[in-house]
Amino acid sequence: MCRFIPAILLCLLIFSCDKPRDKIKPTFGPISEFVYASVNIQPDSLYEVFSAVNGILEKEFVVEGDTVEPGQPLLQIINSNPRLNTKNALLAYDLAKKNLSGNSTILSGIKEEIETARLKLNNDSIYFKRQEKLWQQEIGSKVTYEQKKLEYELSKNQLELLQNKYSRTRNELETQLQQAYNNYKNSLIITEDYTITSKINGMVYALYKKKGESVTTIEPIASLGSASVFVIEMLVDEVDIVKLQKGQQCFVVLDAYENEVFKAVIHKIYPKKDQMNQTFKVEARFTDIPPTLYPGLSGEANILIGQKENTLSIPRDYLIEDSKVSTDDGMIKVQVGMENLEMVEILSGITKDTWIYRPSP
Known part of the structure; x- marks a missing residue:
């Protein structure tokens, strides 16, 4: 049994086969290149x-x-511990002051030992000098002379030891006093906190x-944060971060202001990468401030990284495999420069007089 294609369908097939492909010539004009970023609004000094x-x-x-x-x-x-700590610190401070005062049992006891040692040294010195004169006159025994000399030297050393002990103890007590004072002042600060x-x-x-x-x-x-100054926190992909620098202009669209574009300028680029999402944080400030802002408002931004006023370019959808175009002479490799979502700059490979064809879908 024969089957026939309807005439109308046959005509459509014939015409579709003969339909010419879209073609254009490159044009001269301005082109801009942007980096995309997600946006989150936060107060300054947050x-x-x-x-x-x-x-x-x-x-x-x-x-x-x-x-x-x-x-x-x-x-x-409210917490009772700081008050108790302050009282304990004050008691320790008072005790340290008493230990350092003239009536302190610690220092006064050493002073009494020094005075006793000084009296003994004076007494031993008298007996030694007397025995020394006798020995010079060849009166008495050498053993007695050496014994008095030893007693004198021991008394002298004992006095020096006690004097050193007094100085060392006083220094230790002064240090303890200072430490107790610092602890007391610190406890007051903590209580105020x-x-x-x-x-x-x-x-x-x-x-x-x-x-x-x-x-x-x-x-x-x-x-807490600023009530009037807001920053634009942007997350930029790691492949784009090297293209950014402070002072570059941004065009921000917020979800809360769907049909408006606000201008901003980059003022800070954080050097540490977020390993979780492979992005870098970049901050910008509005030069065109929205009427009302709240923390957490979201949106997106396009950061202008390059701009040329008069350059040869073609629509992006005419580019094949990122570096080729279809021409009357077949497939030609081109060198591209700046590019955005719509246009691509052509540096070499074709001219303004070259016809190029849109790739078949």
Whole structure:
């Protein structure tokens, strides 16, 4: 049984086979090259607040959204340990002062030993000098003379030892006094740290604890940052980071402002790579500031890394295998320069008069 192709379908097949491929000539014009980055908005000077000690949150002086200034109280932590530590430090300081004072049993006892040793030395010196004169007159025995001389020298050494002991003990007591004073002052500072204050002019963006909850030294209890200045945190792929430098212009689109583009400038490039996502963090500041900003707003950015005013270029979808174009003379290899999502700069291989064809789908 014969089957016939309908006439209309046959015509469509014939015309589709004969349909010419799209062709164009390269054009001269401006071209720009960009690096893509994801965007997250954060306040400038953002930092998390930690407590210096463990305790219970007793009082909140601020709420989220409040503006604050340096030294302004934020939170009060209650813990009895600091007060006890301060009392103990004060007792140790008072004891160290007493040990160093003139009435101290430690130093006064050594002074009494020195005085006793001085009297003995004086007495031994008299007996020795007397025996020495007698010996010079050949009166008495040599044993007696040497015995008195030995007693005199021993008394002299004993006095020197006690005097050294006094100086050494006094130095030790002075050091202990200074250490006790430092510990006492430090305990006062730690006690003051229980009222946590702001370090900046800014805003309270988050409070992580409520009154009555326990507070530790290893978890943040609040988040503060600038109320008016925001930074653009961008994550850039490691293959693109070497193309960036401070001062380059950025074009930012935020999800909250879908149809608007805001200009910004790179002001900081972090040198450490995030091993988890193989990106580098880059910060930029708005030169064209959105009307309202909140921490955590997201979007994307295109960073301008190069620009030429008059260069030969072709549409990107006419490029084959990143370095070839289809022409009347067949496939030709070209050298490309700048490129973006739409256009590719052609440095050599074809001219403005070369017809190139769009690759077949």
